[in-house]
Amino acid sequence: MRPVSVKEHDFKKCDQSGFCKRNRAFADNASAQSSTWSSPYDIIPESASFKDGQWQAVIAKTINDGERVRFPITVSLLKSGVARISVDEERRQKKDIELRHNSKARKERYNEAENWVIVGGLDLDKKAQVVFQDKSQANIKYGGDDKLEVIIKYSPFEVDFRRDEESHIKFNDRGLLNMEHWRPKIEKENKEGEEAKADENTKTDSGEDESTWWDESFGGNTDSKPRGPESIAMDISFTGYEQVFGIPEHTGSISLRQTRGGDGNHNEPYRLYNTDVFEYVLDSPMTLYGAIPFMQAHRKDSSVGVFWLNAAETWVDIVKEKDSKNPLSLGKSTTSTHTHWISESGILDAFVFMGPTPRDLTKKYGELTGYTAMPQEFSIGYHQCRWNYISDDDVKDVDRRMDKYKIPYDVIWLDIEYTDEKKYFTWDPHSFADPVSMGQQLDAHGRKLVVIIDPHIKKVDGYPVSSNMLSKDLAVHNKEDEIFEGWCWPGSSNWVDCFNPKANEWWKTLFKYDFFKGTLENTFLWNDMNEPSVFNGPETTMPKDNIHFGNWEHRDVHNLNGLTFHNASWEAMVSRRKGERRRPFILTRSFYAGSQRLGAMWTGDNQANWEHLAASIPMVLNQGISGFPFAGADVGGFFGNPDKDLMARWYQAGIFYPFMRAHAHIDSRRREPYMLGEPYTEILTKALRLRYSLLPSWYTAFFHANRDGSPVVRPMFWTHPSEESGFAIDDQLFLGTTGLLAKPIVEKDKFSTDIWIPDDEVYFDYTSLQVMKTQKGKKVTVDAAIDAVPLLMRGGHIFPRRDIPRRSAAAMRFDDYTLVVTVSKGGSAEGELYADDGDTFDNENGQYVYRKFQLADNILKSTDAEGRDPKSIKAGTWLNAMRDVYVDRVVVVGAPATLNQQEVLIESEGRTWAVKVEYHAAEKGRTAFAVLGRVGAKIGEDWTINFA
Numbered sequence: 008m009r010p011v012s013v014k015e016h017d018f019k020k021c022d023q024s025g026f027c028k029r030n031r032a033f034a035d036n037a038s039a040q041s042s043t044w045s046s047p048y049d050i051i052p053e054s055a056s057f058k059d060g061q062w063q064a065v066i067a068k069t070i071n072d073g074e075r076v077r078f079p080i081t082v083s084l085l086k087s088g089v090a091r092i093s094v095d096e097e098r099r100q101k102k103d104i105e106l107r108h109n110s111k112a113r114k115e116r117y118n119e120a121e122n123w124v125i126v127g128g129l130d131l132d133k134k135a136q137v138v139f140q141d142k143s144q145a146n147i148k149y150g151g152d153d154k155l156e157v158i159i160k161y162s163p164f165e166v167d168f169r170r171d172e173e174s175h176i177k178f179n180d181r182g183l184l185n186m187e188h189w190r191p192k193i194e195k196e197n198k199e200g201e202e203a204k205a206d207e208n209t210k211t212d213s214g215e216d217e218s219t220w221w222d223e224s225f226g227g228n229t230d231s232k233p234r235g236p237e238s239i240a241m242d243i244s245f246t247g248y249e250q251v252f253g254i255p256e257h258t259g260s261i262s263l264r265q266t267r268g269g270d271g272n273h274n275e276p277y278r279l280y281n282t283d284v285f286e287y288v289l290d291s292p293m294t295l296y297g298a299i300p301f302m303q304a305h306r307k308d309s310s311v312g313v314f315w316l317n318a319a320e321t322w323v324d325i326v327k328e329k330d331s332k333n334p335l336s337l338g339k340s341t342t343s344t345h346t347h348w349i350s351e352s353g354i355l356d357a358f359v360f361m362g363p364t365p366r367d368l369t370k371k372y373g374e375l376t377g378y379t380a381m382p383q384e385f386s387i388g389y390h391q392c393r394w395n396y397i398s399d400d401d402v403k404d405v406d407r408r409m410d411k412y413k414i415p416y417d418v419i420w421l422d423i424e425y426t427d428e429k430k431y432f433t434w435d436p437h438s439f440a441d442p443v444s445m446g447q448q449l450d451a452h453g454r455k456l457v458v459i460i461d462p463h464i465k466k467v468d469g470y471p472v473s474s475n476m477l478s479k480d481l482a483v484h485n486k487e488d489e490i491f492e493g494w495c496w497p498g499s500s501n502w503v504d505c506f507n508p509k510a511n512e513w514w515k516t517l518f519k520y521d522f523f524k525g526t527l528e529n530t531f532l533w534n535d536m537n538e539p540s541v542f543n544g545p546e547t548t549m550p551k552d553n554i555h556f557g558n559w560e561h562r563d564v565h566n567l568n569g570l571t572f573h574n575a576s577w578e579a580m581v582s583r584r585k586g587e588r589r590r591p592f593i594l595t596r597s598f599y600a601g602s603q604r605l606g607a608m609w610t611g612d613n614q615a616n617w618e619h620l621a622a623s624i625p626m627v628l629n630q631g632i633s634g635f636p637f638a639g640a641d642v643g644g645f646f647g648n649p650d651k652d653l654m655a656r657w658y659q660a661g662i663f664y665p666f667m668r669a670h671a672h673i674d675s676r677r678r679e680p681y682m683l684g685e686p687y688t689e690i691l692t693k694a695l696r697l698r699y700s701l702l703p704s705w706y707t708a709f710f711h712a713n714r715d716g717s718p719v720v721r722p723m724f725w726t727h728p729s730e731e732s733g734f735a736i737d738d739q740l741f742l743g744t745t746g747l748l749a750k751p752i753v754e755k756d757k758f759s760t761d762i763w764i765p766d767d768e769v770y771f772d773y774t775s776l777q778v779m780k781t782q783k784g785k786k787v788t789v790d791a792a793i794d795a796v797p798l799l800m801r802g803g804h805i806f807p808r809r810d811i812p813r814r815s816a817a818a819m820r821f822d823d824y825t826l827v828v829t830v831s832k833g834g835s836a837e838g839e840l841y842a843d844d845g846d847t848f849d850n851e852n853g854q855y856v857y858r859k860f861q862l863a864d865n866i867l868k869s870t871d872a873e874g875r876d877p878k879s880i881k882a883g884t885w886l887n888a889m890r891d892v893y894v895d896r897v898v899v900v901g902a903p904a905t906l907n908q909q910e911v912l913i914e915s916e917g918r919t920w921a922v923k924v925e926y927h928a929a930e931k932g933r934t935a936f937a938v939l940g941r942v943g944a945k946i947g948e949d950w951t952i953n954f955a
């Protein structure tokens with residue numbers, strides 16, 4: 008039975024969103040006219056100029072009376088090989104428009120999204136060259152070598168992005184560019200009487216439907232639209248690409264579906280409008296809590312992408328079409344993906360990435376929007392949450408019981424009930440009378456507390472946070488330019504406006520230890536409801552005509568709202584105490600491109616059923632390829648009561664979420680792992696121990712995400728971009744560069760699964776060390792009883808583990824390492840370890856260990872991955888302590904016969920000693936393996952072991 012689901016009618020469909028409907032109609036009209044349709048936009052040839060990597064011109068739109076409306080365009084060629092196209096509207100730029108309803112809103116199109124989102128990568132490619140130009144087009148080569156070229160055609164306006172002389176991405180190729188220019192409202196006399204036709208008054212003289220231009224109602228709320236129609240839309244075609252990925256947050260497969268109906272397709276465009284969707288549906292293009300308008304197209308050996316930098320409500324239609332090919336040609340027919348991007352307001356600002364690999368895309372996208380922050384080390388451990396732990400004693404009790412049952416965990420969470428009547432920065436005086444002793448008990452074992460702080464501030468007398476915010480005028484305003492009031496958990500509330508720098512300064516003061524009394528250094532943060540969720544607002548959020556700092560309308564900035572709140576909290580957490588420079592950990596529900604710099608996200612209010620467990624994996628993978636890999640879903644499911652098997656499978660899947668937190672709704676039964684009883688408590692514990700033993704590998708994967716944007720958990724098309732049969736696979740994943748390939752079981756009563764194998768390499772079962780009978784591009788069956796997770800090791804990797812089970816990540820900080828070497832078919836392997844103090848920013852000053860391990864020609868060696876001389880680094884406290892951390896064991900899976908001996912020699916820093924070897928010959932399908940015990944090599948030093 009399909010679970011209870013979202014009240015879909017509470018949220019708009021495209022035809023209930025005026026600008027979406029208008030632009031879809033525009034597209035329908037264009038396709039109805041097909042060959043005779045021509046875009047009304049063209050470049051004024053005389054306006055074109057080129058200097059220092061930037062091409063500028065004016066696009067003119069011819070409107071019905073022959074008038075030409077001017078839109079300045081800039082094409083920026085960036086050093087990174089990324090191209091950017093920005094289009095504004097001249098008249099609005101000049102503020103030469105009239106606002107209706109005495110609105111205080113800004114007159115310009117919103118052009119500040121980049122201030123929040125872009126952190127680098129904007130250097131212009133001054134070597135870019137116009138290689139051809141006449142009255143009809145300009146061809147510009149860019150990107151360092153001769154590979155990339157952009158061809159701007161003037162009439163009709165069209166842009167063609169080419170790599171190696173081949174077209175990959177086209178803008179306005181189908182002529183759907185539509186920038187709704189400013190126009191005054193022409194008041195019409197109201198016809199009275201029965202016979203007045205409903206739509207008579209909604210058509211302009213030129214026949215356009217203006218029914219949603221000047222105001223628009225939905226669910227009893229009316230949006231006043233003081234600037235009239237102002238949407239922007241454009242078609243973007245990925246020529247020769249059948250698959251597109253990205254644009255989270257949605258449920259459904261990572262390979263995006265078509266949206267214009269037909270078998271197996273969606274009927275609605277993918278929507279990006281951050282919203283608190285109650286009990287969301289699966290496999291849907293419906294909007295969720297966050298938005299990253301970054302789309303990637305992939306085909307065999309080629310990836311390209313587009314980042315649509317616009318913070319307003321956005322819809323994306325996707326259609327795939329077989330390319331018409333020359334009937335005489337014998338080549339394979341190709342399919343292209345045509346997309347149509349539609350945003351309600353703002354400027355048109357799009358970045359174009361030419362790949363050619365998925366890795367290039369994530370790297371360059373990260374150069375622009377920032378890479379994932381290095382996490383607090385504890386935050387990649389296990390988080391225990393529920394709505395709510397009911398008292399400080401309850402928290403202490405859970406903490407004790409986790410220890411009693413030897414269940415590792417690092418963090419316990421407090422949801423909204425810890426506060427005094429939902430007044431953030433306070434504690435309930437009865438149930439949380441002693442937060443300090445609670446925090447201290449946790450700290451005794453290096454554990455942390457996360458408390459929730461939401462952006463709605465209770466409107467009540469005698470609450471200094473509220474009176475302060477209001478007297479300083481730091482809250483969001485309504486359309487009358489008064490403080491906006493709405494309804495959320497505390498009842499009547501106001502919303503802090505984090506677009507306002509002064510609000511951010513004030514926000515910082517609230518987190519100081521002497522203001523938010525009861526918080527300690529081990530208190531961290533959860534930002535929820537920051538879409539923002541407004542219970543009595545349109546679509547559970549703020550009215551679009553609300554006004555933010557700088558007089559921008561909420562409509563312009565909506566999708567950025569969550570990021571600005573997360574950002575204010577981040578800044579507050581780094582300044583809790585002067586001189587305390589520690590990495591914040593802040594979980595956010597709402598996000599936008601760039602939020603990866605600030606913390607982790609989770610997929611919101613899922614349900615305790617198998618379908619939601621299955622849905623979580625593609626969602627987490629999609630976050631990873633979209634630059635925000637620190638992602639997870641509520642383990643166990645938020646709504647409802649999972650049965651024990653579901654809990655077992657969810658924990659086994661959850662250990663492969665970069666962010667692993669169990670969470671549950673206030674009405675659900677208690678379900679801490681020890682509540683389940685045996686054998687389930689043991690099953691959950693075993694899964695958690697696996698996660699904990701691999702923490703060094705997880706941390707290393709985060710480091711890669713931090714350095715170059717690589718996803719922490721990786722889908723198959725990303726790791727194997729040439730293997731077509733794997734492109735759409737989104738239920739299995741590789742963990743970083745470890746070669747660990749997991750496919751969690753997500754169905755009831757299923758005790759085996761088929762894992763797709765991307766290459767000709769050898770694969771071993773993680774637990775049994777069986778050599779899997781694999782074939783490239785085919786699936787292999789892996790058994791997984793209820794206590795087991797299907798997990799393979801790809802040959803050719805070396806990954807670090809810490810094998811002593813302990814109560815928390817903190818307790819393992821200075822444990823010795825085990826290195827697992829999985830020998831490839833060719834006899835080699837390589838891998839990395841990155842470690843730092845997991846807490847401060849000292850890593851930015853060289854305080855880290857970064858090792859590269861290599862096995863080749865029977866020699867296993869460890870070297871500094873960056874060629875640094877460890878002795879040249881002035882060590883602080885952490886690095887000093889690390890100097891006494893060793894490689895304790897090396898486990899060689901697929902061990903060469905030469906290891907069949909008593910001992911091998913290790914050489915390090917001029918010393919040589921013998922290491923004992925335990926060799927196990929292959930038997931019954933299990934590979935040969937060897938365990939080198941008490942290796943005794945310092946993790947931070949160079950060493951070499953000779954297997955011969």
Ligand code: NOJ
Binds near residue numbers: 611645670
């Ligand atoms: C909504 C969040 O999604 C959920 O995780 C939380 O428990 C509730 N808000 C209460 O704060």
